[in-house]
Amino acid sequence: MASLYYRQLFAGLALVSLVLGSISCRxxxxxxxxxxxxxxxxxxxxxxxxxxxxxxxxxAISSGQPEARIYMALYQGLVEYDPKTLAAIxxxxxxxxxNDDSSEFVFHMRPNAKWSNGDPISAQDFVYSIRRALSPExxxxxxYLAYTIRYSQAFNEGAVFxxxxxxxxxxxxxxxxxxxxVQTEPLSQKPLTPGxxxxxxxxxxPAAVPDTPFHQFMHSPPRLTxxxxxxxxxxxxxxxxxxxxxxxxxxxxxxxAEDIGVEAVDDYTIRISLSQxxxxxxxxxxxxxFRLVPRKIIxxxxxxxxxxxxxxTCGPFKVxxxxxxxxxxxxxxxVYWDAANVRLxxxxxxxxSDNPTAMNLYKVGEVDAVNNHVxxxxxxxxxxxxxxxxxxxxxxxxxxxxxxxKPPMNDIRxxxxxxxxxxxxxxxxxxxxxKPLSAFTPEGIFVGYPQxxxxxxxxxxxxxxxxxxxxxxxxxxxxxYECKGFPVNQVDFxxxxxxxxxxxxxxxxxxxxxxxxxxxxxxxMEFKTFMxxxxxxxxxxxxIGIWGADYMDPFTFLNLFSTPGGDNGSGWWDKxxxxxxxxxxxxxxxxxxxxxxAKAEKYLLDAQPVIPIETSSVNFVKKPYVxxxxxxxxxxxxxxxxxxxxxxxxxxxxxxSLAD
Numbered sequence: 001m002a003s004l005y006y007r008q009l010f011a012g013l014a015l016v017s018l019v020l021g022s023i024s025c026r027x028x029x030x031x032x033x034x035x036x037x038x039x040x041x042x043x044x045x046x047x048x049x050x051x052x053x054x055x056x057x058x059x060a061i062s063s064g065q066p067e068a069r070i071y072m073a074l075y076q077g078l079v080e081y082d083p084k085t086l087a088a089i090x091x092x093x094x095x096x097x098x099n100d101d102s103s104e105f106v107f108h109m110r111p112n113a114k115w116s117n118g119d120p121i122s123a124q125d126f127v128y129s130i131r132r133a134l135s136p137e138x139x140x141x142x143x144y145l146a147y148t149i150r151y152s153q154a155f156n157e158g159a160v161f162x163x164x165x166x167x168x169x170x171x172x173x174x175x176x177x178x179x180x181x182v183q184t185e186p187l188s189q190k191p192l193t194p195g196x197x198x199x200x201x202x203x204x205x206p207a208a209v210p211d212t213p214f215h216q217f218m219h220s221p222p223r224l225t226x227x228x229x230x231x232x233x234x235x236x237x238x239x240x241x242x243x244x245x246x247x248x249x250x251x252x253x254x255x256x257a258e259d260i261g262v263e264a265v266d267d268y269t270i271r272i273s274l275s276q277x278x279x280x281x282x283x284x285x286x287x288x289x290f291r292l293v294p295r296k297i298i299x300x301x302x303x304x305x306x307x308x309x310x311x312x313t314c315g316p317f318k319v320x321x322x323x324x325x326x327x328x329x330x331x332x333x334x335v336y337w338d339a340a341n342v343r344l345x346x347x348x349x350x351x352x353s354d355n356p357t358a359m360n361l362y363k364v365g366e367v368d369a370v371n372n373h374v375x376x377x378x379x380x381x382x383x384x385x386x387x388x389x390x391x392x393x394x395x396x397x398x399x400x401x402x403x404x405x406k407p408p409m410n411d412i413r414x415x416x417x418x419x420x421x422x423x424x425x426x427x428x429x430x431x432x433x434x435k436p437l438s439a440f441t442p443e444g445i446f447v448g449y450p451q452x453x454x455x456x457x458x459x460x461x462x463x464x465x466x467x468x469x470x471x472x473x474x475x476x477x478x479x480x481y482e483c484k485g486f487p488v489n490q491v492d493f494x495x496x497x498x499x500x501x502x503x504x505x506x507x508x509x510x511x512x513x514x515x516x517x518x519x520x521x522x523x524x525m526e527f528k529t530f531m532x533x534x535x536x537x538x539x540x541x542x543x544i545g546i547w548g549a550d551y552m553d554p555f556t557f558l559n560l561f562s563t564p565g566g567d568n569g570s571g572w573w574d575k576x577x578x579x580x581x582x583x584x585x586x587x588x589x590x591x592x593x594x595x596x597x598a599k600a601e602k603y604l605l606d607a608q609p610v611i612p613i614e615t616s617s618v619n620f621v622k623k624p625y626v627x628x629x630x631x632x633x634x635x636x637x638x639x640x641x642x643x644x645x646x647x648x649x650x651x652x653x654x655x656x657s658l659a660d
Contacts, residue, residue: 033386033387033653034386034388034623035362035363035383035386035388035389035621036363036365037363037365038623038624038625039365040623040625040645041368041644043345043346044344044345044346044643044644045346045348046344046348046369046639046642046644047348047366047367047368047369048349048367048370048371049350049352049358049362049367049370049371049374050066050069050070050350050351050371051065051066051351051352051353051371052351052497052526052528053325053526053528054070054328054349055067055528055531056306057070057071057074057306057319057322057328058305058306059071059075059133059291059293060132060133060140060142060288060289060293062141062531063141063142063531063566063567065371065372065548065636068636069349069636070328070330070349071288071291071315072288072315072636072638072639073315073330073347073349074315074319074330075288075291075292075313075315076091076092076113076291076292076314076316077092077285077288077290077291077292078093078096078126079096079283079285079286080638081286081632081636082638083628083632083637083641084630084657084658084659085552085632085658086283086551086632086634087283087552088282088283088285088286090110091286092109092121092126092292092314092337093107093109093110093270094108094109094110095108098282101277101588102274102277102278102279103273103274103275103276103277103278104271104273104274105271105272105274105281105282105285106265106270106271106272107126107269107270107271107272107285108268109121109122109123109126109269109270110268110337112337113337114335115294115312115313115335116313116333116335116336117294117297117312119294119296119312121292121314122267122268123265123266123267124264124267125292125294126262126264126270126290127263127264127270128293128295129290129291130146130260130262130289130290131258131260131262132295134152134155134156134260135155135156135257136155136156140289140566141531141535141565141566142566142567143156143289143566144565145284145287145550145559146290147562148274148276148278148281148585149260149262149273149274149275150222150260150274150275151223151225151255151260151261151275152260152261153563154255155255155256155257157227157228158227158228158254159226159227159228159254160225160226160233160252161223161224161252161254162223162224162226162246162251162252162253163250163252164249165249165250165251170223170253171223171246171247172222172224173221173222173223173225174221174222175224176224176240176242176246209269209271210265212263212265214263215263215271218261218263218273219273225255226247228254233252261273261275276582276585277585277586277588279553279585279590280551280552280553280555280556283551283552283553284550284551284556286551287551291314291315292314294312294313296312297312308320313333314336316332316333316336316339316342316639317330317333317336317344317346317639318331318333325351326351327351328348328351329346329348329349330349331345332344332345338640341640342640343642344639344642344643344644347639350367353497353527355376355498355500356376356379358370358371358374359374359375359376359379359383359621362621368622368623368625368626369620369621369622369623369626369629370620370621370622372394372618372619372620372635373500374619374620375389375619375620375621377430377503380432380433383621386621387652387653387654388621388622388624389620389621389655390619390622390631390655391433391617391618391619391631392617392618392631392632393444393445393617393618393633394445394548394615394616394617394634394635395442395445395634396549396615396633396635397440397442397546397547397557397612397614397615398434398437398504398545398613398614399437399440399544399545399546399547399610399611399612399613400493400508400542400543400544400610400611400613401534401543401544401545401570401609402415402542402570402610402611403537403540403541403542403543403570404570404572404609405537405571406490406537408471408487408491409491409541412607412608413465413466413468413469414466414471415608415611416455416465416608417463417469417516418512418516418542418611419455419462419611420455420458420459420465421459421463421512421515421516422457422511422512422611422613423511424436424437424438424612427504427507427613427614428614430507431614433616433617434614435614435615435617436613437612437613437614437615438453438456439451439452439453439601439605439612440557440558440605441557441558442549442557442615442616443615444615445549445552445615445633446552446553446554446594448590448594449597449598450595450598451598451601452598452601452602452605453605454605454608454612459515462515462516463481463515463516466483466516470485471483471485471486472485473517474517480517481515481516481517482517483516483517483518486518488518488519488520488521491518491520491521491540491541492521492540492541493520493521493541494524494525494533494534494539494542494543495524495525495530495543495544496524496527496530496544497524497525497526497527498527501524501544502522504544504613505522505524505544506522508520509522520541520542523539530543534569535565535566535567535569537569537571543569545569545610547560547567549634552633552634554594554601555581558581558597558600561573561577561609562577562578570609570610571609572607574603574607576603577604577607580597580599580600581597581600583596618632618635620635622652624652624653625645625646625648625651626642626644626645626652627642627643627644627645627650627652628641628642628643630656630658631655631656631658
């Protein structure tokens with residue numbers, strides 16, 4: 001519940017809006033070059049509208065962008081996102097080494113890092129954190145991001161090894177691979193090379209890291225893993241006589257957390273062994289899934305460890321207060337390893353999902369910046385020319401998921417029909433800041449990537465496909481269409497409460513009514529509820545999808561469908577698709593890798609578990625005195641670099657440059 005102050009303010013602003021119409025777009029500016037007040041706050045406190053109420057302060061739990069921004073204030077991982085380029089920069093690790101094919105990474109942690117309670121941070125804390133994030137009990141929607149770590153997927157899915165009790169030997173994956181299948185090879189034994197940006201090869205080579213029994217285990221031929229569920233395993237064995245015979249008399253050994261390829265070589269050295277090359281991994285390591293959490297506090301308080309009275313963090317800020325559905329206040333942590341370079345005393349992450357309200361608060365100077373995609377379309381003519389308007393390319397897409405596990409969306413003809421019935425070009429024109437999209441990777445972000453294209457707008461073909469699927473579309477005397485046989489009671493369009501999402505849903509509803517004669521009911525829900533409903537496939541028909549890059553590589557989008565759970569949200573999974581992605585990541589040639597990924601993307605588009613809609617653009621405002629907050633392509637911010645500048649000569653008069 002919002003505080004009384006904000007309830008009164010919102011009510012007052014709403015009344016002003018009703019009485020005076022477009023006053024919010026005409027008046028109140030103290031400097032006509034900017035949208036609204038430009039008086040810096042007297043204190044070093046940033047007031048930031050962050051969007052919806054955060055689902056959790058546990059970085060292993062949430063996959064939403066509002067939470068990601070909060071996690072970047074409260075927690076750190078081995079690396080952090082560069083505030084401009086989003087490349088990996090040192091965080092809890094001061095440098096790192098990478099082997100020749102990007103299948104093994106060694107991170108060297110800084111010895112002066114501490115938790116907010118003063119306890120030292122060690123390599124064992126990272127090992128605990130990633131094991132916990134991958135545990136089936138946590139059920140992290142982001143767990144799939146770490147599946148390139150050896151045996152991490154097997155552990156997360158509760159799989160088992162197969163061991164011969166007589167010899168104590170394990171069955172190996174290579175002995176049971178299907179003919180023509182891509183084999184998982186032992187990791188490269190070639191030397192590591194310096195990977196951390198603080199290292200210049202001419203000055204310092206990779207540090208010598210001792211071999212260990214665990215490291216030898218990681219470099220041995222991969223073990224065979226089977227489903228942990230007896231029922232699922234029995235079904236698999238029944239379909240494979242060779243495998244069934246091989247496991248007879250053997251014992252099943254559950255894959256443990258200790259088996260995944262993360263090792264604390266010593267108190268400040270972490271070695272991560274992957275199951276295949278992953279040239280993007282150092283950038284991925286900045287993601288919230290890899291941020292450290294405090295074992296001692298979690299074991300003491302259980303699920304309540306994130307309560308403000310209990311929480312212990314490791315980022316530049318720590319929790320000061322949390323007023324649910326109002327604001328989360330974080331304050332500068334004096335024991336943070338780089339506290340001397342943190343210039344904000346506090347950040348107030350304010351909750352608002354109503355864009356006009358957020359913009360009015362910004363205009364009258366109650367907030368200093370707002371989250372991305374907040375400027376309403378109707379305000380763009382006034383706001384976009386202002387010098388505090390932030391725009392730029394964004395590695396983000398908007399799409400519609402379809403639950404392919406339930407009829408009628410289990411029919412690809414129906415899925416294709418709904419896709420082809422949408423005029424995405426006109427929708428993008430109405431949005432004014434986006435590009436129409438027919439692929440699942442964003443337009444114009446990854447230079448050299450041969451992006452494939454999906455079906456375009458073709459309402460006649462859409463009606464034919466629907467008729468072929470058993471739902472004839474007929475034209476009425478007034479020129480409109482109807483589809484009487486379509487089970488509209490089995491289809492909704494679900495979305496989280498946000499004014500821009502509702503606008504999108506209403507456009508799609510109108511398109512399907514106009515071109516297919518089908519009225520799809522709209523279903524709005526709170527963000528936290530929506531995310532759970534979508535991930536558990538508890539929705540019918542359609543659900544909105546918005547995805548921003550976790551790291552700057554096409555794989556961050558295509559990887560969503562490499563597992564059936566997590567943020568997949570559609571229920572579609574195909575081993576051939578996964579194999580195509582694996583083939584791509586085994587290629588050490590960047591262009592060849594891109595070509596193979598594009599082949600996988602085309603396979604995904606042909607299966608149509610999603611309807612791509614648009615490539616987003618950066619679209620927010622920040623006060624000119626807010627420095628270090630850049631319109632980067634992921635809309636995530638390393639808050640330690642943000643500060644309040646009171647000298648107008650040093651303000652940002654336009655979007656700050658992203659150039660290094």
